[in-house]
Every structure is written in C-alpha cells, then in structure tokens.
Amino acid sequence: MSRDHDDWILSSLLDDLARLALARDKIRVADVIDTIGARGFGPLLVMLSAFMILPIGMVPGIPGVAAVLMILIGGRMMTGETRLWIPARLGRVEFTGHLLAVSVARAQPVALWLRPFLAPRLPLLIDSLVMSRVVALILMVTGAVIFLAGFIPGLPFVLSLHVLVLGMALSTRDGLAALVGYILLMPEILLIWHLFL
Template sequence: MSRDHDDWVLSSLLDDLARLALSRDQITVSELIDTLGARGFGPLLVMLSAFLILPVGMVPGIPAVSAVFMILIGGRMLTGEARLWVPARLGRVKLTGHLLAVSVARAQPAILWLRPLLAPRLAFLIDSMVMRSVLAVILMVTGAVIFVAGFIPGLPFVLSLHVLVLGMALATRDGLVALIGYCMLLPEILLIWRVFL
C-alpha cells in the first residue's frame, strides 16, 4: 500500500463527511455508512471514536449507537467480512448536519498533524489472522462496556481513545500505532476496575 493511498484514506474520509454534513440538516446513520464506501473498518472506527470525543458524542444516544457499531464491526471482523451490515432500525438514527460539520472541523487539524506519523510498518501486528481476531474481541468488549455503562460521564470518551488509535492503525496498516493502542488498554482496564469493583 502506498503512502499516497494512506493519506487519501484518512483525509478524504473527513472531506466526504464534511460535504455530507453541509448538504442537509438531518443525516441518518445509513448515509454515514454509505459515505464511507469501501474504505474498510479502520476509517469507520476512527469516525466512531471521534464521535465520542467530539461534540457529536454529547448527543443522547450517540454513545449507545457507537457501542453497537463497535460490536457489529468486531463480529464482522471475526467472520472475515470486509463490509459492515447495519440493521434497518439503527440505520434510521439521525443526527444534525451542523453538529457533524462542527465535529469534522475540529477533527481535521488533528488528522493533518498525525498524517506524517502514520505509515505501513510492522503490519503483522494488525494484518495477521490472530491479531485481527484479538482486535475484533477488543472492539466487542469495548462496545459492550460503553453500551452498558456509557451513562457514566467521561467513560465513553476514555474508552474511545484506544479505538481511535486502533482505527488509525487499521486504516494505515501501521503496526507500531496498533501496539500503542493495545498498550492503552491497560490503564483503561484499571480505570474500569476502580470504578466498578
């Protein structure tokens, strides 16, 4: 995979989301998924986790919807599927175009800053069947925790951080970034342990 292609995957995702956000007042989840096209699960994970970090994540129901998507993506990865299937009811969930546009605008500087740091390397940490299965399980467990306990202030934000990093690693085949994402799990697990036990 060429570096130009990596840049295109991440930057064009935000460009397309910005165009969608400015095109209408209300946007459905299905329209968001269609906008992602065939880019794969990496950019979708980046978008989902960014939603929990950016203003969209403050909208009631968005953490739960994002959690369900993480579970669905993990399940599809376990079965070897490359495209996401969305239940019709979930696909009809709406958010405002203005809120999406604001979130995209806030995300763009971070993506531009990160772009030179992302490159295909140590691909076995993200590409191998074993690591794909590990990533799938991580996503499903993370989604389940957010769905059950997402009402706790700040918890969806914290749990979205490793998903954001792993999504960028998956989108760019960057195993080093994936390793960072795996390492981020330990402090998050300790936090959850302290909160619930």
Template sequence: MSSEHDHWIISSLLEDLAGLALSRDRVSVADVVETMGTRGFGPLLMVLSAFLILPVGMVPGMPGVVALFLILIGGRMMTGETTLWIPARLGRVTFSGHLLAVSVARAQRPVLWLRPLVSPRLAVLVDSVVMGRVVALILMVTGAVIFVAGFIPGLPFVLSLHILVLGLALSSRDGLIAMVGYALLLAEILFIRFIFF
C-alpha cells in the same frame, strides 16, 4: 485538506463527511456508513470514536449507537467479513448535519498533525488473522461495556481512545500505532479499575 494534495484515506473521508454534513439538515447513520464506502473498518472506527470525543457525542443516545456499531464491526471482523451490515432501525437514527460539520472541522487539525506520523510498518500486528481476531474481540468487549455502563460520565470518552488509535492503525496498516492502541487499552483498564473499583 484537499484531496489534490493529500490522498490519505482519512483526509478523503473527512472531505466526504464534510460534504455530507453540508448537504442536509439531518444526517442518518446509514448516510454516514454509505459515505464510508469501501474504505474498510479502520476509518469507520476512527469516526465512531470521534463521535464520543467531538460535539456529536453530546447527542443523547450516541454512546449506545456507537457501542452497537463496535459490537457489529467486531462480529464481522471475527468472521472474516470486510463489509459492515447494520440493522435498518439503527441506520434510520439521525443527528444534526451542522453538528457533524462542526465535528469534522474540529477533527481536521489533529488529522493533519497525525499524517506524518503514520505509515505501513509492522503490518503483521494489524493484518494477520490472529491480530484481526484480537482487535475484533477488543471491539466487542468495548462496545458491550459502553452499552451497559455508558451512562457513567466520562467512561465513553475514556474507552474511545484505544478505538481511535486502533482505527488509525487499521487505516494505515501501521503495527507500531496498533501497539500504542494496545497500550492505551491497558492504561484505560487500570484507570477504570482504580476509579470505579
């Protein structure tokens, strides 16, 4: 997945995260945010949701960290901000560099599969002020639910799916993919209601 052949923002992000993971034994949350650079919230949302799906999600407390990030990102988006601020204490949370490397390696094949399926289209569904607020609200509510009830086995995984797709939509300015994310959210709500209520 060399950037020589693919300049897609997600491809370059995975390359940078792989480099970070291989450069140190322990990786901090601040390291990951710094590696994201100015790529925007979309790729960060993809990384956060992947943390709940890939091996990094097995780290104790990771769902809570991801939940806090979702709330912070949602709050920043709600006010029209385009950069992320994180508390110093959250930035100091660390996890295994090896675990991150394994997670990045596992993510590369799905990313290569997704690449031809996304393109800028129906951008109003992700770029408009109204839809930006809608996505922000979705992130904050999802983060709150994961933070409060993330101890329920499988719940963080289920709730990470629409975040992953919405992150992909924001990264590629793809409104059609965003519609898939909204549909997934509805399906997740119905699934959770059926299972837990």
C-alpha cells in the same frame, strides 16, 4: 473541500463527511456508513471514536449507537467479513448536519497533524489473522462496556481512545500505532476494574 486537496484516507473521509454535512439538515447513521463506503473498518472506527470525543458525542444516544456499531464491526471482523451490516432501525438514527460539520472541522487539523506519524510498518501487529481476531474481540468488549456503562460521565471518551488509535492503525496498516492502542488498553482496564469490581 476537494478530494484533490489531500488523498490520504482519513483526510478524504473527512472531506466526504463535510460534503454530506453541508448537503443535508438531518443525517442518518446509514448515510454516514454509505459515505465511508469501501474504505474498510479502520476509518469507520476512527469516525466512531472521534464522534465520542467531538461535540457530536454529547448528543443523547450517540455513544450507545457507536457502541453497537463497535460490537457489529468486531463481529464482522471475527468472521472475516470486510463490509459492515447494520440493522435498519439503527441506520435510521438521525443527528443534525450542523453538528457533523462542526465535528469534522475540529477533526481535520488533528488528522493532518497525525499523518506524518502513521505509515505501513510491522503489519503482523495489526493485519495478521490472529491480531485481526484480537482487535475484533477488543472492539466487541469495548462496545459492550460503553453500551452498559456509557452513562458514566467521561467513560465513553476514555474508552474511545484505544479504538481511535486502533482505527488509525487499521486504516494505515501501522503495527506500531496498533501497539500504542494495545498499551492504552492497560490503564483503561484498570479504570474499569476500579469502577465496577
């Protein structure tokens, strides 16, 4: 899978993750963060939410790791930082290269299918200072809920949907996609209210 095949940010990220998966039997969270590099928080959020939808999300502990990373990303966004810092212990969490390869293979056709629907537009809905803080708050609250209640079957999957859409919106500066992500929050909030309140 050459980077020349498709230079779209999500496709190139998946290509790099596929190479990482083929190169190592065991992969650390820190390796994935390094692979994402300077692409920003958007692709990282896409990856985290996709992991909870794809087979890798069934590995015990992965939803919890993804939840902590969402909280950390939200915190960094809230302070205006553009690079993610993670604790060393979290960076050492491992999973198999095979599982990552399978997850990437399932995600690639979806990423290519989504590409025509995403474009820079309505940037005030996603990358203004106010909306950046709103997204940061959404991520921190979502991460906290997943971390505390992720043991409920299917809940991490449901709560990852708006994070996936917001990650794509951040990756492509697509305010319309961000609006869809905000709308997806409504039924998720009602679900949480029904389960816990």
